[in-house]
Amino acid sequence: MKDTKTNNMNYSAAFEELQQIVSDIEDGEIGVDELAEKVKRAASLIELCKAKLTSTEEDVEKILQALEGGSK
Amino acid sequence: MKDTKTNNMNYSAAFEELQQIVSDIEDGEIGVDELAEKVKRAASLIELCKAKLTSTEEDVEKILQALEGGSK
Amino acid sequence: MKDTKTNNMNYSAAFEELQQIVSDIEDGEIGVDELAEKVKRAASLIELCKAKLTSTEEDVEKILQALEGGSK
Amino acid sequence: MKDTKTNNMNYSAAFEELQQIVSDIEDGEIGVDELAEKVKRAASLIELCKAKLTSTEEDVEKILQALEGGSK
Amino acid sequence: MKDTKTNNMNYSAAFEELQQIVSDIEDGEIGVDELAEKVKRAASLIELCKAKLTSTEEDVEKILQALEGGSK
Amino acid sequence: MKDTKTNNMNYSAAFEELQQIVSDIEDGEIGVDELAEKVKRAASLIELCKAKLTSTEEDVEKILQALEGGSK
Amino acid sequence: MQPERTTYTLLELTRSIQKTFADRYVSAYWIRAEMNKLNHYSHSGHCFPELVEKQHGKVVAQMRSTLWRDDYIRANEQFIETLGQPLKDGIKILFLARVGFDPIYGLSLRIMDIDPAYTLGDIEREKQETILQLKREGLYEQNKSLALPLLPKRLAIISVETSKGLADFLEIIDKNPWGYRFFYMLFPSLLQGDKAVDTITLQLNRIRKVKNHFDAVAIIRGGGDDIGLSCFNNYRLAKAIANFPIPVLSGIGHSTNETVTELIAHYNAITPTKLAEYLIQAFHNFSVPVMEAQEALLSIPSEILKKEKERLITISNMIGRTVKASFIREKQTLQNQSFRMKREVFHIVSRSRYEVNQYSTTLDVRSRTIITSNHQILLQTNKAISDYCRRQLVNTNEKLTNMEIQVRHLDPVNVLKRGYSITMQNGKAIRDHHMVKTGDTLQTKLLNGTIQSLVQSSSNDSF
Numbered sequence: 046m047k048d049t050k051t052n053n054m055n056y057s058a059a060f061e062e063l064q065q066i067v068s069d070i071e072d073g074e075i076g077v078d079e080l081a082e083k084v085k086r087a088a089s090l091i092e093l094c095k096a097k098l099t100s101t102e103e104d105v106e107k108i109l110q111a112l113e114g115g116s117k
Numbered sequence: 118m119k120d121t122k123t124n125n126m127n128y129s130a131a132f133e134e135l136q137q138i139v140s141d142i143e144d145g146e147i148g149v150d151e152l153a154e155k156v157k158r159a160a161s162l163i164e165l166c167k168a169k170l171t172s173t174e175e176d177v178e179k180i181l182q183a184l185e186g187g188s189k
Numbered sequence: 190m191k192d193t194k195t196n197n198m199n200y201s202a203a204f205e206e207l208q209q210i211v212s213d214i215e216d217g218e219i220g221v222d223e224l225a226e227k228v229k230r231a232a233s234l235i236e237l238c239k240a241k242l243t244s245t246e247e248d249v250e251k252i253l254q255a256l257e258g259g260s261k
Numbered sequence: 262m263k264d265t266k267t268n269n270m271n272y273s274a275a276f277e278e279l280q281q282i283v284s285d286i287e288d289g290e291i292g293v294d295e296l297a298e299k300v301k302r303a304a305s306l307i308e309l310c311k312a313k314l315t316s317t318e319e320d321v322e323k324i325l326q327a328l329e330g331g332s333k
Numbered sequence: 334m335k336d337t338k339t340n341n342m343n344y345s346a347a348f349e350e351l352q353q354i355v356s357d358i359e360d361g362e363i364g365v366d367e368l369a370e371k372v373k374r375a376a377s378l379i380e381l382c383k384a385k386l387t388s389t390e391e392d393v394e395k396i397l398q399a400l401e402g403g404s405k
Numbered sequence: 406m407k408d409t410k411t412n413n414m415n416y417s418a419a420f421e422e423l424q425q426i427v428s429d430i431e432d433g434e435i436g437v438d439e440l441a442e443k444v445k446r447a448a449s450l451i452e453l454c455k456a457k458l459t460s461t462e463e464d465v466e467k468i469l470q471a472l473e474g475g476s477k
Numbered sequence: 478m479q480p481e482r483t484t485y486t487l488l489e490l491t492r493s494i495q496k497t498f499a500d501r502y503v504s505a506y507w508i509r510a511e512m513n514k515l516n517h518y519s520h521s522g523h524c525f526p527e528l529v530e531k532q533h534g535k536v537v538a539q540m541r542s543t544l545w546r547d548d549y550i551r552a553n554e555q556f557i558e559t560l561g562q563p564l565k566d567g568i569k570i571l572f573l574a575r576v577g578f579d580p581i582y583g584l585s586l587r588i589m590d591i592d593p594a595y596t597l598g599d600i601e602r603e604k605q606e607t608i609l610q611l612k613r614e615g616l617y618e619q620n621k622s623l624a625l626p627l628l629p630k631r632l633a634i635i636s637v638e639t640s641k642g643l644a645d646f647l648e649i650i651d652k653n654p655w656g657y658r659f660f661y662m663l664f665p666s667l668l669q670g671d672k673a674v675d676t677i678t679l680q681l682n683r684i685r686k687v688k689n690h691f692d693a694v695a696i697i698r699g700g701g702d703d704i705g706l707s708c709f710n711n712y713r714l715a716k717a718i719a720n721f722p723i724p725v726l727s728g729i730g731h732s733t734n735e736t737v738t739e740l741i742a743h744y745n746a747i748t749p750t751k752l753a754e755y756l757i758q759a760f761h762n763f764s765v766p767v768m769e770a771q772e773a774l775l776s777i778p779s780e781i782l783k784k785e786k787e788r789l790i791t792i793s794n795m796i797g798r799t800v801k802a803s804f805i806r807e808k809q810t811l812q813n814q815s816f817r818m819k820r821e822v823f824h825i826v827s828r829s830r831y832e833v834n835q836y837s838t839t840l841d842v843r844s845r846t847i848i849t850s851n852h853q854i855l856l857q858t859n860k861a862i863s864d865y866c867r868r869q870l871v872n873t874n875e876k877l878t879n880m881e882i883q884v885r886h887l888d889p890v891n892v893l894k895r896g897y898s899i900t901m902q903n904g905k906a907i908r909d910h911h912m913v914k915t916g917d918t919l920q921t922k923l924l925n926g927t928i929q930s931l932v933q934s935s936s937n938d939s940f
Contacts, residue, residue, distance in 0.1 A: 056293040060833070067836045070843045077128040077169060077851055080844055081176035087840050088184045094833045097293060102826045104297040109819050112304045132854075139858055142865040149200045149241060149873055152866065153248040159862050160256045166855050174848045181841050207880055214887045221899060221906050221922075224889055231884040238877050246870050253863045272365040276811075283814050286821045293829055296822060303818055310811050313365055318804050320369040325797050328376045344437040351792055358799045365807060372800055379793050385437055386786055392441035393778045400448045400771065417627045420763060427770040430777050437785055440778055447774050454767040458760060461660040463631050463690055468662060471687045 054090075056097040063090040126162075128169040135162040198234075200241040207234040270306075272313040279306040342378075344385040351378045416457040423450040491580035498584075502576040505589060510540075511569050522546030524564075526588065542574065542586035552591040559593035560600060561733045562707050565671070571595035604710040607737045611712075616719035620743045625724045627763050629692040629756055632661040633684040635677060637668055642699025642730055642749035649753035657760040661695075668698040668729075669705025674714045681717050688723050696738070697749045698729040709736030718742065728752030893924040910935035 054062075066087045069075050075083050126134075138159045141147050147155050198206075210231045213219050219227055270278075282303045285291050291299050342350075354375045357363045363371050426447045429435050435443050485493070510528040517524040524544040529536050544552070553564050564570075573590040611617045636643040643663075650659045664680035667673045677696070684694055708714065709729065715737040718725050724743035728751065729736070739745040746752035885891065889899065899922045900907045907913060913932050921928040 067839050081173045084177045084180050084844050088180045091837050098826050098830050101297045105300045105822045108304045139861050149245050153245050156249050156252050160252050170851050177844045211883050228888045235881045283818045317369050321372045321800050324372050324376050355795050375796050382789050389441045390782050393444045396445050396448050423770050427773045451771050459656045461658045463660040468687050468690050
């Protein structure tokens with residue numbers, strides 16, 4: 046479900062676009078014709094955000110563990 | 118009952134035309150001579166919309182299920 | 190009682206002529222001699238309209254039933 | 262985990278930067294994208310501070326032992 | 334461990350500076366960067382004070398012995 | 406242990422100075438820096454005072470001469 | 478002619494005077510007078526005091542008197558006992574006397590007794606006058622106001638060389654066990670009687686010359702008899718002492734009230750011994766603080782140094798402790814930063830994740846809603862089309878039916894069926910009676926068939 050367009054996107058840009066899409070959908074500004082496309086895009090943004098979050102979490106975890114391990 | 122004219126139509130154009138037909142019929146602006154023809158057209162538009170909607174539904178459903186599955 | 194002149198007439202033209210005849214008769218502008226002729230013409234127009242209406246009714250009903258049936 | 266940028270830094274500068282980073286993170290001024298980078302930087306500052314502390318501690322210990330030894 | 338800066342210092346100035354250093358360290362007014370330097374300084378002040386005390390003690394002892402001897 | 410400064414000193418001034426020094430020492434107003442000097446001074450003042458108690462410098466002859474000289 | 482004279486012998490006269498005195502002055506009288514001269518004859522032991530009374534400095538009465546040896550001895554003893562001094566010239570006395578006249582010795586007063594209390598009062602008055610005078614001159618406190626040196630060790634002694642008082646005094650100051658050394662010089666002088674004033678004054682003048690060699694003058698007189706102390710009340714002597722440039726100390730042993738000299742002296746000891754002790758005490762007062770100072774000096778500096786060493790050790794220990802505490806504190810702070818950062822990072826991540834999930838949920842719900850609502854709308858549209866269509870067909874059908882009925886009504890056959898007929902003239906339907914004249918031929922069309930008829934008349938009768 047990865048989209049090539051999201052490859053170089055950062056979290057905040059992805060999150061912003063996601064917000065815009067969800068807000069557009071909520072406001073009824075997206076018709077049936079675009080809906081599937083938009084949902085697809087949103088889903089891929091969500092995937093991206095989640096992946097970024099997970100990777101950040103892991104990175105931080107690793108860094109801090111190294112730090113704590115080094116301080117013993 | 119498919120009409121060739123609807124082949125390339127999108128949901129919103131079809132729905133718009135449909136609404137126009139409904140409104141015309143409601144206003145009695147369609148005589149007996151055209152009525153059968155118009156109803157036929159409306160029916161084919163409805164079919165089209167339904168088909169589009171169903172396909173969108175399936176797509177969205179698939180995407181969302183994939184998303185939910187991925188987020189577990 | 191079929192009149193050749195009505196063969197290619199549509200419903201709305203027929204109904205219009207019919208209205209004209211009735212109005213003319215009512216206005217008494219038609220002599221006794223013509224009267225029978227006019228009445229005869231009116232009867233034939235009514236026949237035509239009835240036939241058209243019935244055919245349209247049948248067509249529409251068919252379409253609508255197909256539509257309603259399809260939407261179930 | 263050492264960072265070249267910290268090589269010539271003194272403790273107070275390092276600690277100050279560390280505090281700034283922690284405070285920025287706490288104030289929500291750092292987005293997910295920068296987070297890992299900032300944490301990495303903070304970790305390297307903490308390493309530096311710890312190293313400085315340890316080295317200072319050793320120096321001080323030496324001085325104090327010399328003093329105690331001299332006072333006997 | 335003697336510091337050239339202490340050469341011409343008197344006891345009370347040295348002791349006062351010593352107290353100031355201890356108080357500064359206690360109040361956390363001395364950063365880690367300066368700490369070793371300050372402790373070194375304190376150590377050299379302590380040495381100075383000890384030396385001054387010892388010398389004073391000897392001087393006083395000599396004077397008083399002469400006094401006692403003279404008063405017998 | 407005689408000090409030139411005390412030689413011509415009036416013994417009452419010496420007595421007063423001695424008491425002042427002792428009082429200062431007792432009150433802790435004399436620091437380590439001055440202590441030896443002050444003790445030295447006090448010792449020499451004590452010597453002076455003691456000498457004054459047990460010695461006399463007057464000469465009867467001289468007085469008699471003065472008397473005769475004055476009576477001429 | 479000379480009258481008969483009565484003549485008397487001198488004896489007769491003197492006897493008569495004697496008798497008259499004896500008759501007139503039968504008892505002894507207490508008389509106040511000034512004893513100008515005592516006129517004591519040491520050989521016989523009798524006295525012949527010369528008595529006067531003065532007013533404003535002038536003698537207004539004068540008389541000789543006798544004081545027999547026994548009376549004199551008794552009165553003198555009483556005097557010494559009461560006043561501390563013997564009968565002498567120039568004192569005021571109250572005496573008991575008999576007035577007598579002797580043919581040979583003439584008028585005389587025989588003093589039988591002298592009341593020393595009266596004279597005492599008089600002496601006291603004189604003493605008070607001296608004090609008052611000194612006070613008036615501002616000299617009373619003069620000598621006292623001088624500063625006695627801390628060590629009054631150089632003494633000019635005014636005394637009698639052989640006096641026991643002096644010996645007592647010197648015994649103490651010379652042989653004190655503390656080794657205090659005094660320097661003194663004797664300026665011998667009489668210390669009682671009338672000549673004392675002059676000799677003391679003389680010696681004071683001598684001492685004045687060499688006053689720089691001395692710290693104080695000591696007037697020393699041994700105890701024993703109190704005779705002749707009134708000289709110390711003498712104004713001149715008192716003034717000389719008061720004015721003296723160095724302190725005058727007195728050690729005059731006696732049992733009576735203090736003399737003026739003693740009152741104005743810088744210090745008065747009741748005996749020479751006491752004066753010596755006073756001086757020794759002055760040395761003590763100097764020596765004790767010096768010895769105490771020495772003791773303090775021997776103990777306190779080492780205490781100060783000991784305390785200072787302790788202080789130094791304390792502060793030295795404190796540095797170690799403080800530095801270690803500061804390291805612990807610093808490490809804790811670092812740890813805290815690390816903890817805070819960790820906590821906050823995971824907080825941010827989890828919050829972000831929550832937000833993303835929220836959007837995911839919203840996306841889900843909303844997109845399904847859109848689809849559902851579109852389904853709904855399509856259904857409604859479907860229904861609307863059906864409804865509207867059927868209604869229109871029904872309407873059209875109705876209209877057509879109405880039209881058919883209307884046409885049927887208009888068909889003339891239907892009128893003729895109900896018995897109506899159409900009257901025509903030349904094929905035209907007659908609607909007005911004016912259209913026909915009598916005699917016209919009219920055709921009447923019936924449902925079945927036609928009738929030919931002639932018009933007889935027409936009127937405008939109507940239905």
